[in-house]
Amino acid sequence: xxxxxxxxxxxxxxxxxxxxxxxxxxxxxxxxxxxxxxxxxxxxxxxxxxxxxxxxxxxxxxxxxxxxxxxxxxxxxxxxxxxxxxxxxxxxxxxxxxxxxxxxxxxxxxxxxxxxxxxxxxxxxxxxxxxxxxxxxxxxxxxxxxxxxxxxxxxxxxxxxxxxxxxxxxxxxxxxxxxxxxxxxxxxxxxxxxxxxxxxxxxxxxxxxxxxxxxxxxxxxxxxxxxxxxxxxxxxxxxxxxxxxxxxxxxxxxxxxxxxxxxxxxxxxxxxxxxxxxxxxxxx
Amino acid sequence: xxxxxxxxxxxxxxxxxxxxxxxxxxxxxxxxxxxxxxxxxxxxxxxxxxxxxxxxxxxxxxxxxxxxxxxxxxxxxxxxxxxxxxxxxxxxxxxxxxxxxxxxxxxxxxxxxxxxxxxxxxxxxxxxxxxxxxxxxxxxxxxxxxxxxxxxxxxxxxxxxxxxxxxxxxxxxxxxxxxxxxxxxxxxxxxxxxxxxxxxxxxxxxxxxxxxxxxxxxxxxxxxxxxxxxxxxxxxxxxxxxxxxxxxxxxxxxxxxxxxxxxxxxxxxxxxxxxxxxxxxxxxxxxxxxxxxxxxxxxxxxxxxxxxxxxxxxxxxxxxxxxxxxxxxxxxxxxxxxxxxxxxxxxxxxxxxxxxxxxxxxxxxxxxxxxxxxxxxxxxxxxxxxxxx
Ligand SMILES: [Zn+2]
Ligand SMILES: [Zn+2]
Numbered sequence: 245x246x247x248x249x250x251x252x253x254x255x256x257x258x259x260x261x262x263x264x265x266x267x268x269x270x271x272x273x274x275x276x277x278x279x280x281x282x283x284x285x286x287x288x289x290x291x292x293x294x295x296x297x298x299x300x301x302x303x304x305x306x307x308x309x310x311x312x313x314x315x316x317x318x319x320x321x322x323x324x325x326x327x328x329x330x331x332x333x334x335x336x337x338x339x340x341x342x343x344x345x346x347x348x349x350x351x352x353x354x355x356x357x358x359x360x361x362x363x364x365x366x367x368x369x370x371x372x373x374x375x376x377x378x379x380x381x382x383x384x385x386x387x388x389x390x391x392x393x394x395x396x397x398x399x400x401x402x403x404x405x406x407x408x409x410x411x412x413x414x415x416x417x418x419x420x421x422x423x424x425x426x427x428x429x430x431x432x433x434x435x436x437x438x439x440x441x442x443x444x445x446x447x448x449x450x451x452x453x454x455x456x457x458x459x460x461x462x463x464x465x466x467x468x469x470x471x472x473x474x475x476x477x478x479x480x481x482x483x484x485x486x487x488x489x490x491x492x493x494x495x496x497x498x499x500x501x502x503x504x505x506x507x508x509x510x511x512x513x514x515x516x517x518x519x520x521x522x523x524x525x526x527x528x
Numbered sequence: 529x530x531x532x533x534x535x536x537x538x539x540x541x542x543x544x545x546x547x548x549x550x551x552x553x554x555x556x557x558x559x560x561x562x563x564x565x566x567x568x569x570x571x572x573x574x575x576x577x578x579x580x581x582x583x584x585x586x587x588x589x590x591x592x593x594x595x596x597x598x599x600x601x602x603x604x605x606x607x608x609x610x611x612x613x614x615x616x617x618x619x620x621x622x623x624x625x626x627x628x629x630x631x632x633x634x635x636x637x638x639x640x641x642x643x644x645x646x647x648x649x650x651x652x653x654x655x656x657x658x659x660x661x662x663x664x665x666x667x668x669x670x671x672x673x674x675x676x677x678x679x680x681x682x683x684x685x686x687x688x689x690x691x692x693x694x695x696x697x698x699x700x701x702x703x704x705x706x707x708x709x710x711x712x713x714x715x716x717x718x719x720x721x722x723x724x725x726x727x728x729x730x731x732x733x734x735x736x737x738x739x740x741x742x743x744x745x746x747x748x749x750x751x752x753x754x755x756x757x758x759x760x761x762x763x764x765x766x767x768x769x770x771x772x773x774x775x776x777x778x779x780x781x782x783x784x785x786x787x788x789x790x791x792x793x794x795x796x797x798x799x800x801x802x803x804x805x806x807x808x809x810x811x812x813x814x815x816x817x818x819x820x821x822x823x824x825x826x827x828x829x830x831x832x833x834x835x836x837x838x839x840x841x842x843x844x845x846x847x848x849x850x851x852x853x854x855x856x857x858x859x860x861x862x863x864x865x866x867x868x869x870x871x872x873x874x875x876x877x878x879x880x881x882x883x884x885x886x887x888x889x890x891x892x893x894x895x896x897x898x899x900x901x902x903x904x905x906x907x908x909x910x911x912x913x914x915x916x917x
Contacts, residue, residue, distance in 0.1 A: 357622060463622065494640060501649075505634040508620045509675065510600065511552040513637040513652060517672075519664045521533040521583030524546040526662055 347474040350492040354500040357464040358507050360435040360456035367438050367454050375512050376503045386410025386426045423447055449474040471496050531585040531668035532896040537575035540897050548672035553600035556676035562693045563590035563666040564914045565903045567723050568839045572657055579659040586655040587667030588614035589697035601676045610680035612673055613865025614697040615651045619678030630862035636661045669917045681869045684877050690884035695872045699883050700865035701837055702728025706736055708835040708859035709786035716740040718784035720820040722750035724886045724912050726790035730758035731881050749909040757885045772827045786833040787824035825850050836860035886912040893917040
């Protein structure tokens with residue numbers, strides 16, 4: 245390999261009138277914002293396509309546009325292009341019976357090769373769960389300190405819970421803002437179900453369960469993940485979470501896909517270190 | 529390192545980019561020896577296929593030499609000369625185990641970009657939009673290959689780089705298209721398109737025992753290749769009133785037993801239907817032109833097989849009524865290369881077929897922009913430009 249000649253653009257054909265406006269790479273929003281927008285765009289698109297109505301078409305177009313904006317890195321700031329998400333989507337039920345109106349439940353399923361006992365272990369292992377959670381959420385072993393933001397350190401039932409089953413979830417938003425909360429396992433039926441809840445006073449009250457059912461034939465195990473978020477402040481809370489890149493639909497779907505890859509191949513597909521003329525790394 | 533990058537519609541440049549590294553334990557990094565342009569690259573170069581990002585390294589058909597090996601790779605060693613299918617398989621999911629490699633569940637890092645549209649996600653592919661995974665492409669000095677044990681195929685010493693190169697994409701695609709036809713003695717197979725994939729489909733159909741193979745195109749040098757290299761009969765569609773009538777006459781009124789569409793949304797035609805397709809495509813009302821596919825459906829014998837290899841976006845008009853009334857079997861897929869590559873390399877070693885004639889132009893990577901220009905406009909008899917980084 246000889247030293248490369250200087251990087252000079254080779255002349256291409258003239259730009260066509262339809263060619264999209266190109267913005268300099270340094271003017272593009274950060275990966276963080278793009279990730280949030282792409283996830284949101286994908287979600288809107290999915291909803292729009294499922295709804296099959298004029299409104300649905302509009303949502304699909306809007307979603308497609310967001311997706312396009314996100315991956316082309318165009319847009320001015322998070323404020324201008326991350327609209328307040330409404331978390332009641334298909335695949336989710338608006339649950340009115342919760343402590344606040346803003347609660348959203350998302351349920352998704354994947355089929356994974358492997359038996360339930362083997363799969364369940366991943367959901368109690370912070371190291372592997374961190375891979376499953378992806379780049380929006382950080383997962384670490386819980387410290388029993390309750391919530392990282394609220395003063396209230398009282399953990400309901402904390403006395404009789406061991407540290408096992410405690411997990412801390414952290415989201416880092418723009419401008420160094422951090423959202424963090426802790427969950428603990430509240431129910432476990434080996435090879436069948438694992439259920440957890442956020443500890444009292446958590447910044448993001450949430451609960452979730454993962455269920456394992458044998459798939460027909462030799463198809464492995466059907467893994468169903470159900471997560472309920474209850475952001476404080478209703479729709480305003482929704483918007484805040486959206487700015488943190490927390491889009492439950494995308495989180496739940498993405499987590500399940502990464503879980504399947506980790507279990508089936510021992511790794512999660514990634515664009516880490518991916519070379520391009522933008523530099524290195526392509527974490528969408 | 530140097531790499532060919534997409535910077536916008538019809539804007540390719542050779543740039544300096546960082547070298548890839550081992551990331552996951554089953555990765556290898558390959559030093560690319562040869563890499564070639566594919567017709568499907570033109571879709572995003574022309575702006576018909578979304579989710580490209582400025583600066584993406586492109587290219588998905590390649591072979592090379594292993595430069596670095598991840599710690600969980602068993603069967604590939606530094607220095608091995610290998611050819612790699614364009615779709616990334618994992619080897620462990622239900623699809624890979626069923627030899628449906630381009631449907632792999634575990635290699636697309638951006639499935640959320642496909643699921644809203646397809647209802648599912650395909651495998652990842654090198655250098656081919658972020659919806660298809662976003663992996664850096666092969667038109668570069670080095671490329672990262674995930675799950676190396678199942679994606680790297682050793683090239684026998686007696687084969688040249690050129691002979692191995694097309695086992696990456698064009699040949700397995702064409703071979704799979706012929707395989708879909710379940711060819712039986714006496715069968716006639718018609719192939720729309722005499723580009724790299726079309727020519728490979730024709731040669732493969734002959735290899736599988738087709739009685740007659742007919743290649744359809746309009747470029748004289750490609751039609752000549754179809755006759756001389758693939759042993760096909762040919763139809764220049766600009767010289768006949770009707771491709772369908774010509775095929776019916778050639779087959780005693782029956783029509784071909786199987787029709788392979790190796791054209792896709794690049795299809796050119798000559799009639800009104802073509803003008804309609806082209807107008808819609810230009811206005812971006814939809815991204816596909818379907819003239820070749822429509823001809824194939826009408827020409828095919830009753831109960832015959834329609835094998836679709838052409839890459840389509842979201843074609844909104846498909847004459848399903850004809851397919852249904854004629855009882856056609858439709859088979860289609862992005863290429864399941866890993867299922868075929870060992871067989872293809874064996875065919876070359878046995879002297880049964882040699883795909884290297886596709887390499888009409890060999891250029892250094894620095895000239896890749898010119899190579900794509902020759903390829904896109906089919907100038908100077910260009911079927912495939914091959915780049916040596
Ligand atoms: Zn290709
Ligand atoms: Zn797979």
